[in-house]
Amino acid sequence: MKTYTYKKSQELFEKAADIIPAGIYGHFSPAPLVPVTDYPFYIEKAEKAHFWDIDGNEFIDYMCAYGPMVLGYNNPVIDKAAEEQRKKVNCGTGPGAVMVELAQELVDTVPIADWAFFGKNGADMTLYSIMVARAKTGRDKIIRLKGGYHGTAPWSQSPDHHGITFSDVKDIVLGEWNNYDALEKYVTQHKGEIAGIISTPYHHPTFEDNEMPAEGFWQKVENLCKNEGIILIVDDVRTGFRLHMGGSNEYFGFKPDLIAFCKALGNGYPISALVGTKDMMNAAANVFHTGSYWFSAEPMAAALATLREMKRINSVEKMYKTGTRLNEGLKQLAKDHGYNLKITGHPAMSYYRLTDDPTLMLHQKWCGEATKRGAYFTSHHNWFISAAHTDQDIDNTLKIADEAFKALKEK
Ligand SMILES: Cc1ncc(COP(=O)(O)O)c(C=O)c1O
Known part of the structure; x- marks a missing residue:
């Protein structure tokens, strides 16, 4: 599985940092995105539960604009x-x-x-x-x-x-x-x-x-x-x-x-x-x-x-089911790879943490590895499910998460 690079995002952020306080401020700030090189900064377009960054990389979005997107982008x-x-x-x-x-x-x-x-x-x-x-x-x-x-x-x-x-x-x-x-x-x-x-x-x-x-x-x-x-x-x-x-x-x-x-x-x-x-x-x-x-x-x-x-x-029920399916899949994958993924909160907006490393570094690494393979996972914030996330999205996410676990082991 190819991993993404973010040349255009990084160049634009450097320019932004000269003319916008903090470059990108507030909850979109790259500061908590660790390792920061695993994350895109600028979005080109979005559709349903996916977005594309300005380097042309496509992501299944688990942050949903940090919550507002509930029925899919461009619904x-x-x-x-x-x-x-x-x-x-x-x-x-x-x-x-x-x-x-x-x-x-x-x-x-x-x-x-x-x-x-x-x-x-x-x-x-x-x-x-x-x-x-x-x-x-x-x-x-x-x-x-x-x-x-x-x-x-x-x-x-x-x-x-x-x-x-x-x-x-x-x-x-x-x-x-x-x-x-x-x-x-x-x-x-x-x-x-x-x-x-x-x-x-x-x-x-x-x-x-x-x-x-x-x-x-x-x-x-x-x-x-x-x-x-x-x-x-x-x-x-x-x-x-x-x-x-x-x-x-x-x-x-x-x-x-x-x-x-x-x-x-x-x-x-x-x-x-x-x-x-x-x-x-x-x-x-x-x-x-x-x-x-x-x-x-x-x-x-x-x-x-x-x-x-x-x-x-009935988006509430749909998100509950989708989130539960994602959570069960991720938990099992973690177990198969010898890790423990702790999942807290509601299934439509869970918080995830690999407990095998109390410093969060392992968890950050896993989220970054998944993100640069196309499943946008943050390590510091609860994720969000939308009613636009499909079974196919979840299947693809689990494949990406599996690859991310393999990458953790290799490193
Ligand atoms: C629980 C809660 N309350 C209030 C706010 C503030 O909302 P806003 O950023 O739209 O002002 C947020 C934003 O994330 C939130 O999560």
Whole structure:
């Protein structure tokens, strides 16, 4: 099996590094892609569950644009809906009627939702969610859980990050995933001061095994919030519509007050949403939060089509099955080669780690070997399955993964 080279990607990155801070910044930064020479940087085109880099190499994509791609790149149903709306109006002096239709679709799809509010990015909605919680309760403090990611707004970053000050986070308290007792203790100590608790529905940090909620964790947190007048916020930005169409809380059996969605909502069109219960609606209306492109109608039409298409094809079940097949295949392959592949999280977005080397170097090497043979695997982040991944894609991936294991041994 031929391995890829990335001459054009590397040359373009060198040019970019002179004129763009960090060359490629944020979650697309090559920094965590180790060995970096095994990865492409720039994408030429994409179709279904595949993309091609600017050197002409083809990949089966297991990152799905880090989540947004859920129904396949260039999905004709979604693109047609978006295109028809764009021809009428996209960015206008007021929203399109599609905004109301989309809000209705979300209200009809997500059991806790009595209303929906739209923005562009996940961080727009997680920020808005804590503003709404504060407006509702008249309290300042927000609890978030260590290792949880909610975007780049200063409140959600660590004060030791560049550009963040202690005053940005003075009302942010860190809890711990699956540690209910610590959470309860803190809430008791600061009775009447906590506006909201925000968390992802399960723990999916980077560079670490992912963790499902312990039995009863969410139900206890929900009760605590109800008893203490604390707003419970689920950050479903990454997980939303991959575990359950009604919000990932439905998958885990609990009811928050607010849910933030983004990623899979628009199949790549820029849109995010905060949904909430009736009780939260006045507070949501009182908070001022908006943006130049937040009312663009094209992504709203795309999101409407995406929600309907996800339901029509039962994408949640399809991704679960595809992910399970991939996981079983990879686990067996690892075993056949004398390794142990630990797989955590949900099958539609699992995190993988070869446990034979605690430093991650072996795992990084394996992911790199697979990537340069055409299955784009990252070693630091959960992967994503889409409804466009076919059985043939999985078969081809397993062949590539097998070759990658052989290459590990040779080296
Ligand atoms: C759980 C979670 N919340 C919030 C965000 C922030 O979303 P965005 O990058 O669109 O602002 C992300 C992005 O990866 C995320 O995974």
